[in-house]
Amino acid sequence: MKALARALAVPAGISLLFVAGLALWLHQRWLQLGDTGRITGYILFAVMLGLGVLNLRKRLSMVPLARAADWVSWHAVGGVLALALFWLHTNTLWPAGPYEQFLALLFYLVTITGIAGYALQKVTPKWLTQTGIELIFERIPIEIVRLRLTAERVVYDCCEATGSETLGRFYLETLDWYFRKPRFLTSTLGGGRRGQRWVRQQCDGVARALQANEISYLETLRQLADAKALADIHYSLQGATKLWLLVHVPLAAAVLVVALWHLLVVSVYAL
Amino acid sequence: MTQPFKFIPVDTGYERPNFPWRCGAGAHWTRPCTLGPSIHGQCRGTSECAPTRKGDRWECRRPASLGGSCPVGPGTDGSCSQIHPPCAPVRTIRGWRGHLTVLAIVLMLSLIAALHSESFTRASGVSSINPGPLTSRHAQFVGEQGCATCHAAHGQGPGGWLAAAFAPRDASGRCVDCHAFGGSAEAAHNTTFEKRQDVAQTSCIMCHTEHKGQTANLVQIADAQCQTCHTEKFDHFAKNHPQFGPHYPYPERGAIQFNHVAHFDKHFADPRYKPNAPTGCVGCHRLDAGVNVMRTTKFADMCATCHTDQITRREFVLFRLPEFNESKIAAAKVTEACGPSPAELESLKARLNALTRGTPSPPAKNEPYSSISADPPNAVLAYLLGVPADDPDAYGESVQSLVLDMARDGVMPLADKLPASAARPALLAGLNGELVRRVACAWAANREYEPPPEGKGTTGWKADGLTLRLVPAGHADPVVRSWLDFVVSGPPAKSKEDAARLDAMRKEMLSTAEGPGACVKCHALTAASADKLQIDWSKHYARSGPQTRFLHAPHVNLLGPDATCTVCHKFDSTADYAAAFKTLDPHQYVSNFKAMVTTTCSGCHAAGKVRADCQACHIYHRDHTFKKRMVNIDSAAAN
């Protein structure tokens, strides 16, 4: 929290001053029956372009263009600033024209996804760290397959060593489904650990039916399943932190296009 | 026992998150290959090495990163033994992101193009250029022209758009096609202020912004915005609004001298008149007429019951035959004009009888002349003929000449004496030429006119004895009114004598004692300019300001119909009301109502009570009207 406050303090302070100053000036202009829409519109569009430039900045990491962390701080604050400017510009929460309504809808969606994404990015790192393991997202399939193959090997070894098929049947009935791919994603997305609970329930349930010499194999399976649960958490949380951008970025591009046309029409049709 | 599972941090090459593809096998949660897809998204993992021929055998050359030489080794034909079915690589999330972004841009562009195409816009009613519905009133007027009614660039194509984007704005141009004002449309309050040269040019869209919905309020303006220009600033109406004028809202007298105090306190209380008294204020003032001023109803409905005979009694004498010292009218001419008079006829008959009897007629006796009238000419006549009224020698010839002409030609000679103006016909309207001739003939023959026995009708032009006069038909007789107008606004005097005669005529005509001067007992006589008078036949109070509006109806309705007017309009019985009508200056006025002050209103119009914003009482525009009128659709279609 302290780090967050520190990162946002300067941009937020400057933005707040800017908005306050602008609002004061706009009020003066409004008192004198001056047009405020054009000025706020251009400022808003400039801010929106500035927000969009973050995407370019990420492509231009080979040249020194200030720290991306500062960019993101400014981006986050700038997004809220844009919302304030949007309201100063439209003087309403919901405009009257269908095209403007569409633009507003897109704008709100981008803002909401942005804020949600920012919040998500502040929460997921800690949850990921709490798993105690580190996995690169692209490698999770490799690890899950490796876990499954190891588990299958353990079950096979057990059947071979003990001559009992109980563990094999248990695996086919329950754990096979579990090891097949990441499971309980929605639970882990909320920071929950349903996967581990499920594994405990299943394993405790079958333990009563197993012979003493099979128990050690079950314990190994349990460890593998627990490891898999951690991998699942990584898959869902890391996936979520990537997926929200899948919504935010295309929407942002759409907003810029739609806003550009709005700008064009307004400058042509202005009286 | 197997070791607890440990994630292997990094056992192969670099992860390449900058690549847009990932192994399809991994995507389906089966074992992904270590090579990964090619940059173009093709599977590269079908075999693990390309064996090389060494001598007569094939050698595995699987790189160390895949585990070195495989235990099986290449087949006899040199093929790799580690064969996997190819996967269908899938895009990474990032790869999809780029694609979706491009897709979103393309989608938006096509949406804009579709919304801009006329056919789509017409079919759906949705347009990319319409920022919202017009107010319902404006929406009715755009009609066939559509957006182009206001936006010149509409439908002009890219060239027109480009031109419009750089053209200077004409913010009010299209508004004044329909709207008209009592001044420049682009000046503050449609007025040029002498004191406030700094007030910039205004434009309609400063306040009136359209496309905010069908029911949007286009005329809203905040008090603070008003106060930006107005130098006298105040916080709230109830607190420190500038005080109204000293006689507010009665800055000058009206047309009618109606002493409310006298009527209500004296006359209406009188048992004789009580039956005729109006029922309160609304007996005379109509709630449904007028905006700022409560208009009164007609004379007939208000005053006639008491005051009609005060009007019909007062006759207007156009022509009074004056005294002559001698007759300048040759009898022959009179006979020529009128035929023989009864006396002449007698003498003629006698002469004829004598002739037939052979008796010579006695010679005509020259009787001494004796004027039938002993009066001076009336002032109107003296003015019209331009003669002094006090010297029979001076006026005798002119008057007798006129009488002879009238005897000969009826009304016309009389009319010729009137100044040529549009009012001339009105002045003599209804005057019968035959009557004039008969009267003139009698007078020419030095006889009093004896009207025939009264037919029907007691009003209108009458003659008897020595006068030709008008009996008013009642209130607002047009001829009397024309004469009074003529008298007060008569042509400028040509000489000193003329001025004296004009003055005499006015004195006679406006005498409250007799004659048509009864009118000015009620109708105010006012100096229109330094040398011009006028009678205020009907006049409303000048509004206290063109930018002010007061609606009586809601106030009355709110407070109840009775005893309501006096809440604000309070009698001032001490005021010398009548004196105000003795002067010619309408502003030298004392109302018999007490002046209103801001506290009169602020009892209700106060914070937390009734609205007290500027627009509650003030109107921005001066004399706003429409150039175009609402057209009846049916008749328009018929045309």
Place this chain on the structure above:
Amino acid sequence: MTDVAMMARPQRWDVPFDPAMTDADVRLLLQRREFRDIKPDNFPPHMPLEGILKNDARLVHFRPGDIVVREGDYGNSAFLVLEGRLRVVLAPGLPPDLHGRQHGRQKGFFEALAQLWTNRRIPEVRDIRRYRFAREGLRHDYSSGNVRVFIQDIPAVLDKHRTAGLEDGAIFGEIAALGRVPRTASIFAETDARLLEIRWQGLRELRRYDENWRRQIDERYRANALRTHLRDTKIFEGLDENVLEAIAERTLFETYGSFDWHLSYKQLMQRGENAEAKEPVIAQQGDYPDGVLLIRAGFARVSMKLGTGKRTLTYLGAGDHYGFDELYANWKSGETKPLQTTLTAVGYIDILRVPAEVLEKHVFPRQAQPPKALISLADRPLSDDALIDWAVDKRFINATKAMLIDLDRCVRCDDCVRACASTHGGNPRFVRAGSTFDHWMVTNACMHCADPVCMIGCPTGAIHRSLEGGTVVINDDTCIGCGTCAASCPYDNIRMVEITDVSGKELVDPKTRQPILKATKCDLCESNPGGPACVRACPHDALRRVDFRDTNPFRSPNA
């Protein structure tokens, strides 16, 4: 239940320096004056002089122009000239390209920006036309497997540079070998030359058991490098030249640990054993201090007894000292307090021992206030030790530019990896994985070690420290893909990649049919403006490059 494979305990001379050394060679060598006067009796029975020469030395032949040692290289051996003439290039040294190194030229802003479109989408593309140097500047000796960089135009070099001759009987390279410091000058063969190359272990034994060799080596060191080092030491600040001279006279040299510590360390790590138990003890808690220990190179762990175990208090690196506070306290109070802490060698360590009486005479009287005792670190909570333990156990203390990621902030977006790729032709140069502790991760990115063991044994000098910033870089043009550096790196931070040509075709050696490999690693974006792109690119301020020699590398500089 772990499977145990049996093998004989490795012995010192199981792997001789050069198996081709014969007894005849040794006999011939023993007749030379450098070895003739050595008394064999001084050598312990298990470490005879002949054995040293046979197993820790080899005969090497250089042709005219061959570079024997390069300025800036790390080396683990010294040379004795047997025949021929060599030339030492005096300052200023040879230009980098003659060394097979790259210029440390920085790109301009727009040149850097151009990478946006010049970066390849195909992995590890190389324009092989660039590898002219590989064809022309290297001399392959296929019989020995050696590859040498050689100077093609000796007269031109002699013309342009000041050089000094090295004749028969000269010894060189011993400071770099024993002191673990970079070679200070380049030496090349002017004529055909035969040299005896003695690896550092052998050199150490010769110095230890023979008075002449010791005197010779120590005097050369005292003359060349010791004074500078003492002057740079904090506790001797402000002493005048005469005093420093006196201290230098009395200073003793010691080395601890294994020169090739990284190899044994990697084995230990692979076996999952605790490295700490194997660390040689330099000074023991409870012993009486006889002098202050100055660390000249390498690292040492400061620990103390705790119950039946030990706790690590801190680690010391080059420039640090040990035992000073106890000696000072004793001098002040007249007591004889023993050492409060134990000092053990982490890897290889080179130590200078300055005797107590020298300090009492020259240093303590000038000491304004008592030095801060190392033992005071013991006041901190035990749980705080863990982070230090981790850093020492994993040898991160070696790092000057470790990539440290705060996992509580990192959203695992890989922007750092992409930024890395964008400055390296589209190829990442590190893997965002590595050892973690609590919420800290030191990734598999080159740490630019204070003691860069990867540089030992590079045949072409392709891996080197850049002269500008001390960054460890690899010259792709001269890298022959032998993999020595990657195998040496204790942190797995050097990766061998298979390269492709510009059309995306895999490059294969025509002889072996094996892919051509190149060693790659983080170069700290040395040729790019603005420093490491990974740090700049981190959107959440989670990634830093830290120097573990700082007092608290884990504290955020923004805090």
